[in-house]
Amino acid sequence: MTETQHPNFHAPGRRSRAAAGLALAALATAGTLGLLTSCGRSPHSSAIGADAVAPGRPSASPMPGMNMPSSHPGTGTPVAGTAVAIKNFAFSPATLKVPVGTTVTWTNQDTDAHTVTSTGSGGPLHSPALATHGTYSHTFTEPGTYAYLCTIHPFMTATVEVTR
Structure with a gap:
């Protein structure tokens, strides 16, 4: 052939x-x-600048359209009150101080769903996923410091300080 x-x-x-x-x-x-x-x-510049992403270095915004809190949300001066706003992927205030017997209400002001869940096992806070404008309330009957987070976005943390 x-x-x-x-x-x-x-x-x-x-x-x-x-x-x-x-x-x-x-x-x-x-x-x-x-x-x-x-x-x-x-x-995709190869220069490593203040806003560049490098291996092992997180980007300024890990999720498009998501504003990250500028500081650790679980710290700060305790604020008195009975309401916590969930907005810009943070609990505000980050530390709430209330007397025993107070009912605290969380309101989701974000477009993404969030939860209010005690850190560790056995804590009293266990909300369902809250849609926009959804609320969750809990009455604190014992003094102590109650740390919580959003299980959907675990970087969102805060505390409630309950006093006598």
């Missing part, structure tokens, strides 16, 4: 459909790579 009689042989200038498709894919890939390198300005 000669070269021209072989079933996989194609005369110069002719390609099978599969070969033509592979060639087009290679050109498209090369063209895309060329655009990224030829302009000299890739949107």
Whole structure:
């Protein structure tokens, strides 16, 4: 069998459909790579600056459209009151101080669902997932410090300090 009689042989200038498709894919890939390198300005800069993401270094915003609290939400001066707002992916106030017998109400002001759940096992706070404008209330009957978090977004933490 000669070269021209072989079933996989194609005369110069002719390609099978599969070969033509592979060639087009290679050109498209090369063209895309060329655009990224030829302009000299890739949107993914290799320079490590204040806002750059590097291995082992978290980005400024781990989830698009999500505003992260600027400091650890579980710290701060205790605030008196009976209401906690859930907004901007944080509990506000981060530390609430109430007397025994107080009913505290949490209101979700975010568009994402959140929970109010005691940290550790056996705590009294166990809300369902609260949709936007959803509320959860609990009456504190014993003094102590009650740490809680959102189980959906565990970086959201706060405390209720209950005094006599």
